[in-house]
Amino acid sequence: MTSKINDFSISVATVNGSGSQSSNQVLIRSIFRMGIPVSGKNLFPSNIQGLPTWFTIRVNENSWTARHTQNDILVCMNEGTYLEDVKSAAAQSIIIHHDHMKVAEIRKDVRSISVPFKDLVAKACPEAKLRKLTVNMIYVGIVAELVGIEESAIDEALDQQFRAKSKVITLNKDAINAGREFIRQTQPNFKSPCQVQRRNETKNKILIEGNAASAIGAIFAGCQLFSWYPITPSSSVAEYFSQYADKYRLDKDGKKTFAVVQAEDELAAIGMVLGASWMGIRAMTATSGPGISLMAEFTGYAYFTETPAVVFDIQRVGPSTGLPTRTSQGDILFVANLSHGDTKIVCLYPGTVEECYSFAYQAFDLAEQLQWPIYLMSDLDLGMNLWMSDPLKYIDKPLQRGKVLHDKDFERIEKFGRYQDTDNDGICYRTLPGLKDRRGVFFTRGSGHNEQAQYTESGEAYVRMMNRLNKKWDSAREYLPSSVLEYQSGSRLGVIAYGSSHDAMRESVHELKQNGIDLDYLRLRAYPFDSKLEDFLKDHDQIFIVDQNRDGQMRALISQDSKYAAHISKLESLLYYDGLPLAASSITLDIIERVNRSVAKVG
Amino acid sequence: MSTPETKLNPMLTPNKAGFTKKDYQGSVSTLCTGCGHDSITMHVVSAFYDLDIPPHRVAKLSGIGCSSKTPAYFLAGSFGFNAVHGRMPSVATGAHLANTSMTNIAVSGDGDTASIGLGQFAHLIRRNVPMLYLIENNGVYGLTKGQFSATADKDSLQKKGDRNKFQSIDLCMMALTLGGDFVGRSFSGDAKQLVPLIKAGLLHQGTAILDVVSPCITFNNHQGSTKSYTFVKEHDEYLHEVGFVHGAEEIKVDYEEGSLKIIELHDGYKLTLKKIERDYDPTNRIAAIDRLEKSREAGQLLTGLFYINPDSLSLKDTLQLCDTPLVEISAEALRPSESALAEIMDELR
Structure with missing residues (x-):
């Protein structure tokens, strides 16, 4: 395996309810403390205890932190899944496992590190009843030693995890050190290709x-x-x-x-x-x-x-x-x-x-x-x-409470109608219970109502109300966060994504560029959509749209509005719905294939 | 307990809060002529007028059904919220938490409470949200033309002649077993009993459940119905005579020694229960459950205040909310400082 400095993924397979969460937190935070960007994804079952759980950590100094589909280091703590886990592991990966799991026999193309977890934890943790929790810290020590996580970074992460409970910290540290010591003794000549090296990329960042x-x-x-x-x-x-x-x-x-x-x-x-x-x-x-x-x-x-x-x-x-x-x-x-x-x-x-x-x-x-x-x-x-x-920024502006009238406002108002469009923007003035002025008092009902909030079954009044709500819908666009043109190259090829797809999408745009495909990327941030979507649809000939669902729901939502009708045929859905956090490589491979297909068709 | 003032025309005479009885009225009812609900509306108007509660300090809440329309017919000066079917208790809970200084009156029906809204009814009582929860109970779905509701008695007859095959749900019994701290039953046509109970319910510091049998003149007032005017009048069994006095007012009811129970309410008001059944203690939940079950067996319609716990713990205290109503707290006081955010961020580094 080629050397991977600050660019690899770890997957820890455990059983849920076994207390591995603290260990995973210490592992991820200690790397973060060394100034290297990380992300942690917990793939867990709907269960309290006893079913398989995987925690994946992606280490990447360039801040590409979407889930990676292949892991470089696999920690097998789960009896029930290790056969599958080992079979699907990447070639050349490092597999850390219980000594009774016969990993070396199943896979010759991986580095098997067989660990007598039971013996190690028995020595490191005198209190038998605490061993079940501390055994997971041994793999933290093993990984730390293999990839070069500094001791001070581990100490800081332990402090943060256990909030200065010194007895707990000592207990866990002993287990980590047992893991480190085991590697030093049994793998003296093995240098893992995956290594962390201190950087300064997480200063002032938060997890x-x-x-x-x-x-x-x-x-x-x-x-x-x-x-x-x-x-x-x-x-x-x-x-x-x-x-x-x-x-x-x-x-x-x-x-x-x-x-x-x-x-x-x-x-x-x-x-x-x-x-x-x-x-x-x-x-x-x-x-x-x-x-x-x-x-x-x-x-x-x-x-x-x-x-x-x-x-x-x-x-x-x-x-x-x-x-x-x-x-x-x-x-x-x-x-x-x-x-x-x-x-x-x-x-x-x-x-x-x-x-x-x-x-x-x-x-x-x-x-x-x-x-x-x-x-x-x-x-x-x-x-x-x-x-x-980045740390969350304090929003230093007054709360926007909207159009609310209080008793003092009624001193200068002659007429009030709760659903009267006074400002001609579809947004009316409301009043709150407790108001003394009877002109402002109204009865809230889901039934048909007129501008004065009075009950009515008049079709005309209903149409007026519904049209006014439509006007409000148009006004709403101005209040909402606008779409973001995340990447622009002037290409006629575009991609639209939104929500949690963004992290994988921005990495994919980067990967595609390295593969010679330049495409513009628009990120949607609110519905109703703003004019940037319309411009983007006009300015591109072929547009991919990424949805983490089966039926291309965002594409369908766009197509609901007739004003986009002329462009809908340009939209090609890329769909991911296996329940896993989206990986950049999935999008990249799909787009390359689609682009090649289009080229072949034209050719 | 007539005072010189109330002998004057209350429609024109202001109460202590400065409002005439007319100020407590609402828009014209669109219910059928003779509907029990309209009588209850009238009694609600009287109760608020007598208690001197300014209309703007009242919130009216209801669900869906004939009963739930009635908040439009009283207290035009109060805000009302006509919620979706069976879900008014949750709206009322949110409204109360937002402003604990308001007096809440909630109106529901037997469909809204005993069927679609049974879950929210139970949890309202469990949380003890302060409000008068008035059930206008006619045993029938009026707006959808006369289907049985879940409070219709077993073997009672529908207007078309169908017999009800299912057990009825006794909402008072439910409220008692759920831990309700104020549970009573009355009849829409009985102002003497109902008005004092409404007043006591409005003053109670937790959820006050009042199940009021209110005949449906159109769909459930025939022979074979157990919610008709005739049936109620024939089977109404008074647990006690209910009276209501304020502070220093003299208690004028005639009673035998040891046969009067006085219950202290909020703001110096008192409820008087003249004991027709001498041994009945309305502060004993077990006795209430026992008496209610016996009346069911005997085929009586027992009315009165079955149970009250005057020391009910309000939801605001259970949740340790501040004394200022939440809605009155200024925006500045609601927003933690910039340094608070910095502190949170430091913990996440």
């Missing part, structure tokens, strides 16, 4: 999960009610929200300026959000596909009554319970068209953890400015995996 970033965004946006029903992969949004809010959102007496309510189901979760928003505070819920199904009716209600709401959809594989712990962009069409009747839902598509934060923050402004439900479309890959990012 964060998208769900943590989103929760922080909600906290700094002043969200005051978070109602939720537990569902993977969204639960950690609520957990991070509670964790940070309990520290940073208390009043001077130590009491909460927010409420977190674990609801009985997703119907109730969004119902609480609407009640709280109606009363005038910022409120949100977080869920995933099955929960969205239950929120459909209330979402339509909020669309029609123009009640603010913020919903984070951390997408996972469907239909039904599908692969509940695997990633997907499967709710794109469903959410954009959520609910019965004529509805259109504003969606945000964060493509980085930084956007998980800033879009979460912005979602609260948008919900109140547009008086509509706003869906933040994240996914399991973005939400639950560890991403390197």
Whole structure:
């Protein structure tokens, strides 16, 4: 194997519930502490204990951190999967495994490192009952010794992981050292081709999960009610929200300026959000596909009554319970068209953890400015995996609370209609319960209503309301994050991607360039789409569109709007739906093949 | 308990908050003439007027159905939220948490509560969200033309003659077993009993469940129905006579020694229960469950306040919320500082 300095991938195969998470965290953070960019992807089952889990770490000093399909180092801790794991390992890879696994007999083209984990942990950890947890630290020591992770970096990572609990740190460090010592003694002449060398690429960077970033965004946006029903992969949004809010959102007496309510189901979760928003505070819920199904009716209600709401959809594989712990962009069409009747839902598509934060923050402004439900479309890959990012920046501008009238405003108002389009932008003024002035009091109902919020079954009034909502939809475009032309070369060949595909997409653009294919890359960030999409469609002859779903949902969503009709035939879907975080090589290979095919056809 | 003021025309006479009874009315009802719900609306108006609660301090919530339309017919000066079917409790929970200083009145029906909304009903009680939850119970789906609801009694007859084959759900029994701290039942036509119960429910610091039998004049007022005017009048069994007084007001009901129970409510109000059944203790949940089950066996329609725990712990305290209603906290106070974000970022390096 050729030498791979700061450019390789590690996969650790364990059984879930075995406590390997701390070990993986120490491993990834110690490399990060040496100044080298990393990412961590947890491929885990819907289970508490006993099923296979893989944690993959990609080390890349150029910050290409999307999942890599081939691993250079494989750690086999799982009896149940090692045969498959070893069979699918890349040639020349290093396989670290329990000594009873007969790896060398199965594969001659790999470097097998057979480790007596049981003996080593027995020596390193005198307390028998703690061995099950510390045994995983032995592979940390083995990998550290093989690839050259500095001891000080390991120490820093241990400190961070165990927060100065000295007894726990010592225990784990002993196990790591046992691993290191084992390699020194048994592999004195082996120099692993995969090596880390200290760099300065992670200074001022952070490692964060998208769900943590989103929760922080909600906290700094002043969200005051978070109602939720537990569902993977969204639960950690609520957990991070509670964790940070309990520290940073208390009043001077130590009491909460927010409420977190674990609801009985997703119907109730969004119902609480609407009640709280109606009363005038910022409120949100977080869920995933099955929960969205239950929120459909209330979402339509909020669309029609123009009640603010913020919903984070951390997408996972469907239909039904599908692969509940695997990633997907499967709710794109469903959410954009959520609910019965004529509805259109504003969606945000964060493509980085930084956007998980800033879009979460912005979602609260948008919900109140547009008086509509706003869906933040994240996914399991973005939400639950560890991403390197610049530190989240403080958003130093006032909260945008939208058009709300209070009693003092009524001193200068003669007439009020809750659904009167006074400013001719489709966005009306709302009032909040508690208002004294009776002219501003209204009754919120999902039934037909006129400009004065009075019940009516008049078809004319209904048409007026629906057309006005359409006008608001057009106004909304100006408020939303615009699409980003991520790469421009003047090529007639283009690619469109969004959400968590971005990391793999930008790497793929780079790989394609090295293969002689230049293509422009447009990243969508919100629905309704902005004019940049139209320009991009006009300016390119062949355009690939990357979707992490089976049916090309983003392509379908674009084709819903007749104004793009002339360009739809140029859009070619590239579809990935195996539940795994997207890898750049998958896109690159597909595009090369398609381009070659087109060339062959023309030729 | 008539005072000199209330002898005057209340439609023109302001209460202590400065509002006439007219100020507590709403738009004209579109329900059928003779509907029990319209009587309840009238009693709600009286209760709010008597309690001197300014309309703008009230939030009205409802689900879907005939009953859920009624918040439009009272308190025109209050904001109302007519939610989706069976999901009003969650909306009310969010609304309450946002502004704990409002008085909440929630109106639902037997379909909205006992069928599609049974789950949210249960969890509302479990969380003890402060509000009066009024069920206008007629045992039938009116808006969809007369299907049985889940509170229709077994073997009672539909207007077309069909017999109900299923057990009915007793929402009071449910509320009691779910740990509800205020559970009562009344009849839409009984102002004397219902108005004091509405007032007590509005003052209660947790979820107050009032199941009010309210006959459907169009679809469920025939012979063989157990929710008709005639049936209710024939089978109504008073647990006690209910009265309502304020602070220093003299308690004027005639009662035998030891047969009056006084329950202290919020803001100095008191509920008086003249004990028709001498041994009944409305602060004993087990007794309430026992008495309710006995009345079911006997085929009675027991009415009154079955259970009250005046020391109910409010949701705000359970969740350790600050004293200021959340909606009144300034935006500045809601946003952690730049240094707080820097601190969080440092932990992630």
